[in-house]
Amino acid sequence: MFAAPHFHDDEAARRLLEEVRWPSERSCPHCGTVGRSYATKRTQKCGATVYRCGEPECRKDFSVTTNSVMESSHIPLHKWLQGFYLMASSKKGVSAHQLHRTLKITYKAAWFMAHRIREAMRADGTFGPLGGEGQIVEADETYYGHRDDKRLGKTTIRGKRGLAGKRPIIALVERGGSVRSFYAAVADKEAVTKIVAENVARESYLYTDESRLYGDADQLFAEHATVKHSAGEYVRYEGERTIHTNTVENVFSVFKRGMRGVYQHCAEKHLHRYLSEFDFRYNHRSALGVEDEARTLAAIAGAPGKRLTYRRPD
Numbered sequence: 001m002f003a004a005p006h007f008h009d010d011e012a013a014r015r016l017l018e019e020v021r022w023p024s025e026r027s028c029p030h031c032g033t034v035g036r037s038y039a040t041k042r043t044q045k046c047g048a049t050v051y052r053c054g055e056p057e058c059r060k061d062f063s064v065t066t067n068s069v070m071e072s073s074h075i076p077l078h079k080w081l082q083g084f085y086l087m088a089s090s091k092k093g094v095s096a097h098q099l100h101r102t103l104k105i106t107y108k109a110a111w112f113m114a115h116r117i118r119e120a121m122r123a124d125g126t127f128g129p130l131g132g133e134g135q136i137v138e139a140d141e142t143y144y145g146h147r148d149d150k151r152l153g154k155t156t157i158r159g160k161r162g163l164a165g166k167r168p169i170i171a172l173v174e175r176g177g178s179v180r181s182f183y184a185a186v187a188d189k190e191a192v193t194k195i196v197a198e199n200v201a202r203e204s205y206l207y208t209d210e211s212r213l214y215g216d217a218d219q220l221f222a223e224h225a226t227v228k229h230s231a232g233e234y235v236r237y238e239g240e241r242t243i244h245t246n247t248v249e250n251v252f253s254v255f256k257r258g259m260r261g262v263y264q265h266c267a268e269k270h271l272h273r274y275l276s277e278f279d280f281r282y283n284h285r286s287a288l289g290v291e292d293e294a295r296t297l298a299a300i301a302g303a304p305g306k307r308l309t310y311r312r313p314d
């Protein structure tokens with residue numbers, strides 16, 4: 001699995017990371033100056049070369065890990081690349097225990113690494129809305145795990161007693177395209193309408209189940225069609241349209257299988273990070289022509305510009 005040199009050699013790993021971050025010329029992360037830095041003789045503990053900015057008013061040191069999820073890490077760069085590869089290529093995710101065993105780093109270091117890689121996988125919000133003219137977007141909600149704070153238990157999507165205290169998740173999927181998932185702390189009609197309105201193009205066809213949560217969608221989109229799950233209806237054909245929410249339900253199913261099988265427990269405050277991880281793999285899936293290697297590089301490309309600090313694993 002780790003045949004390539006960058007998976008076992010820090011020098012090769014550094015070169016790969018630098019190529020991804022600086023495909024043409026090296027820029028200083030402190031002042032943005034391009035092409036005026038030079039290598040010092042120093043190397044960071046992770047194996048990254050220390051550069052010095054040649055801009056007279058800056059003159060600061062930096063490396064390929066500066067201002068990225070790998071900043072200040074003592075884990076060797078080649079192990080970081082193994083971690084990125086494992087998390088990008090596994091269908092259901094990789095537990096901190098597995099990273100700990102495979103990479104031969106402490107459990108604590110593995111836990112931190114996994115969350116930092118999730119941060120690198122997080123979409124940075126610069127994408128436009130899902131859908132568009134003639135495009136179908138499916139929206140649905142599900143529940144995963146329980147609220148850590150039982151006092152929040154009464155806030156549910158439909159107010160059904162059986163769902164009290166569960167964590168609501170909303171997902172929007174463009175058919176043949178990308179997914180965006182949200183952990184909704186408060187998931188009433190107002191909150192759901194806001195999520196849908198902010199993330200789906202007005203020209204789209206929106207397909208949902210018959211939930212009242214999407215009642216306002218009729219006015220917002222080119223078309224809003226529903227399937228009546230409560231009446232046993234899962235697919236309906238209207239002319240050329242196939243109305244269903246199976247795509248988004250499959251996304252939920254992969255997420256839940258991974259969370260139950262691999263991660264088992266996750267604190268409520270981290271749930272959005274796991275959603276980022278599963279969204280990332282779906283949005284870089286094989287069906288779109290993205291294979292393991294390209295998916296790993298896409299995750300690495302998301303590392304700069306993001307930092308994550310934690311006091312302790314929990």
Ligand SMILES: [Zn+2]
Nearest residue numbers: 028031053058
């Ligand atoms: Zn500089």
